Amino acid sequence: MAQLLRGTPRADGYRMPGEFEPHAQTWMLWPQRPDNWRLGAKPAQRAWVAVATAIARFEPVTVGVNHDQFENARNMLPPEVRVVELSSNDAWMRDCGPTFVVDDKGGVRLVHWGFNAWGGSYDGLYFPWDKDQMVPAKVAELERVERYRAPLIMEGGSFHVDGEGTVLTTEECLLSPGRNPDLTREQIEGHLRDYLSVEKVVWLAKGIDPEETNGHVDDVACFIAPGVVLAGVTDDRDDWRYDLLQDNLRRLRQTTDARGRRLEVHTVPMPAIMTITEEEAWGIDSAEGSIPRRPGDTTAASYLNFLICNGGIVMPSFGDPYDDPARAKLEELFPGREVVAVPGREIVLGGGNVHCITQQQPLG
Amino acid sequence: MAQLLRGTPRADGYRMPGEFEPHAQTWMLWPQRPDNWRLGAKPAQRAWVAVATAIARFEPVTVGVNHDQFENARNMLPPEVRVVELSSNDAWMRDCGPTFVVDDKGGVRLVHWGFNAWGGSYDGLYFPWDKDQMVPAKVAELERVERYRAPLIMEGGSFHVDGEGTVLTTEECLLSPGRNPDLTREQIEGHLRDYLSVEKVVWLAKGIDPEETNGHVDDVACFIAPGVVLAGVTDDRDDWRYDLLQDNLRRLRQTTDARGRRLEVHTVPMPAIMTITEEEAWGIDSAEGSIPRRPGDTTAASYLNFLICNGGIVMPSFGDPYDDPARAKLEELFPGREVVAVPGREIVLGGGNVHCITQQQPLG
Numbered sequence: 155m156a157q158l159l160r161g162t163p164r165a166d167g168y169r170m171p172g173e174f175e176p177h178a179q180t181w182m183l184w185p186q187r188p189d190n191w192r193l194g195a196k197p198a199q200r201a202w203v204a205v206a207t208a209i210a211r212f213e214p215v216t217v218g219v220n221h222d223q224f225e226n227a228r229n230m231l232p233p234e235v236r237v238v239e240l241s242s243n244d245a246w247m248r249d250c251g252p253t254f255v256v257d258d259k260g261g262v263r264l265v266h267w268g269f270n271a272w273g274g275s276y277d278g279l280y281f282p283w284d285k286d287q288m289v290p291a292k293v294a295e296l297e298r299v300e301r302y303r304a305p306l307i308m309e310g311g312s313f314h315v316d317g318e319g320t321v322l323t324t325e326e327c328l329l330s331p332g333r334n335p336d337l338t339r340e341q342i343e344g345h346l347r348d349y350l351s352v353e354k355v356v357w358l359a360k361g362i363d364p365e366e367t368n369g370h371v372d373d374v375a376c377f378i379a380p381g382v383v384l385a386g387v388t389d390d391r392d393d394w395r396y397d398l399l400q401d402n403l404r405r406l407r408q409t410t411d412a413r414g415r416r417l418e419v420h421t422v423p424m425p426a427i428m429t430i431t432e433e434e435a436w437g438i439d440s441a442e443g444s445i446p447r448r449p450g451d452t453t454a455a456s457y458l459n460f461l462i463c464n465g466g467i468v469m470p471s472f473g474d475p476y477d478d479p480a481r482a483k484l485e486e487l488f489p490g491r492e493v494v495a496v497p498g499r500e501i502v503l504g505g506g507n508v509h510c511i512t513q514q515q516p517l518g
Numbered sequence: 519m520a521q522l523l524r525g526t527p528r529a530d531g532y533r534m535p536g537e538f539e540p541h542a543q544t545w546m547l548w549p550q551r552p553d554n555w556r557l558g559a560k561p562a563q564r565a566w567v568a569v570a571t572a573i574a575r576f577e578p579v580t581v582g583v584n585h586d587q588f589e590n591a592r593n594m595l596p597p598e599v600r601v602v603e604l605s606s607n608d609a610w611m612r613d614c615g616p617t618f619v620v621d622d623k624g625g626v627r628l629v630h631w632g633f634n635a636w637g638g639s640y641d642g643l644y645f646p647w648d649k650d651q652m653v654p655a656k657v658a659e660l661e662r663v664e665r666y667r668a669p670l671i672m673e674g675g676s677f678h679v680d681g682e683g684t685v686l687t688t689e690e691c692l693l694s695p696g697r698n699p700d701l702t703r704e705q706i707e708g709h710l711r712d713y714l715s716v717e718k719v720v721w722l723a724k725g726i727d728p729e730e731t732n733g734h735v736d737d738v739a740c741f742i743a744p745g746v747v748l749a750g751v752t753d754d755r756d757d758w759r760y761d762l763l764q765d766n767l768r769r770l771r772q773t774t775d776a777r778g779r780r781l782e783v784h785t786v787p788m789p790a791i792m793t794i795t796e797e798e799a800w801g802i803d804s805a806e807g808s809i810p811r812r813p814g815d816t817t818a819a820s821y822l823n824f825l826i827c828n829g830g831i832v833m834p835s836f837g838d839p840y841d842d843p844a845r846a847k848l849e850e851l852f853p854g855r856e857v858v859a860v861p862g863r864e865i866v867l868g869g870g871n872v873h874c875i876t877q878q879q880p881l882g
Contacts, residue, residue: 157597221605233521239603241585
């Protein structure tokens, strides 16, 4: 398992499955840094427990934790959740974690992308990210799977695949100057083809958090099945997100996927723009090199940031009037899955949500 | 797996198998502390690689490592060895690690003993031992096995079992004032019965390292099969170890085991007393709270400190005239196993040897 593979998943017959395909388990990391999570990260940890507990209703969950929080995480999480020591700088398993690929003959491997905390010294969110960038190598050892090292800085939240040759991403993120400034759009597409085994890249323009993840797609659109996507929209033309979400919708409706299909496009409302309150901002440490969290700062709250599990959907709720309509929409779109809503506000205060803090490991 | 079990292995029908029974794998920890290992622990790490490589010829090996040495350990160890993040204060998996128990119906659990660095504030070897004492809890999670917490401070190197109801240990260690001063000999025997599932405790008096482990049995005697023991001896009556080894021999020859058998007792010579040289002592950091390693200090070199693997024996050699006779003795006593000798000097400079740095996980 320790072997670093030469070659690429594509050349070896491995592909990234859609999130809606069967999982072996879901991975998470435990939050603790006091300069991103208020009140010593205790409210965030309580939110993480709710997410892990919800996912564990549907499939096994492993939570990675730094040594100094091992005992606390173990005692806070329910016994059915596995807790392993796995150091990280923060808790975004989707973004610093591995992307698993399968060969549809029982084989599972993983792709280890470069990670630089969403923009490195250009516009990254904290420094250093030394522990984060080793997470996929450690997961490979823990699971005894072989590992590809991709020559590309990219986070798991910046793309979605349909498992049948199509990847959905944003120009804002993948072409951002803080990621791979020396690679052309065509070279980046080439790496996506090689490491995800896709044929077609569907480019949206923007996401809703330019200053954080530089517009990860997992806040604005996702595949819910091959050929079927769900996109976020708002009816309010004065909402700064209106135009970009409409542009995404237009692009999705005009494109075809790798199989030549027109996409079936569904929409879900966005919650109202949510800003950090005075009460939520005061208990966060101030630290050089970490993005500040100030009263009035906009969060990236979105219902799109859910995780598809085996027989379930775990979605964030925000105490917003659209909570129920969004949930109803997911129940309609995923008739075979139980939709569980967990409180998402404490998570989005730190920059993401359920999808950002999880990473599915597909069944081999 | 996270469940802390009430009850005891004995009550639940679990027993500790003999080391000679089949293993699922062997666990190790990676050495790095510069106040115990000379030259930044690099010579020790090279020795560990030799041990792990030798064991991996016979069975799977997992090496636990602190985050800051993860990359180096991964790159130094051969690819067939699994490397996982598992923080420790030093690298003695036998002593701070778990004791696995089985129910002979496929079930595997583990016992988590108390650990206080061989004597705590009374005569422990370093401070703190906070990471060491959590190792068994983390192994339980990694392997998804349930865990018993034993109300006893005890290291894995201080006892050997035959898997059929008998445990071999020393009074010097188990009755030492730095371990369980509030427990009587009878209470300690009771815990051994409950947590190892044994009926009979065979007490030797002393080991050969009073100042380090307080006389661990794994330097002076072991079971090689039910009813059969191997004990260390020296012919030199001027050797300070002569009397205590003779006393052990006498006790072994006079006792019976849990099944009422007289023990079949074999002997193996001890290597000459080995002291730390000037060259070996200068590159060790000086640190308050850690036992110093000075030129002229006596080591606990012993051929008894070998590991029995699936089809193999990994034993230390010392460049001593008795290396070959000791190896020949093990080959004679273990006819079905290949005996592999690895250089043991760098390991014994830090206080133990092959057996001390390994912990077998039996097959369920």
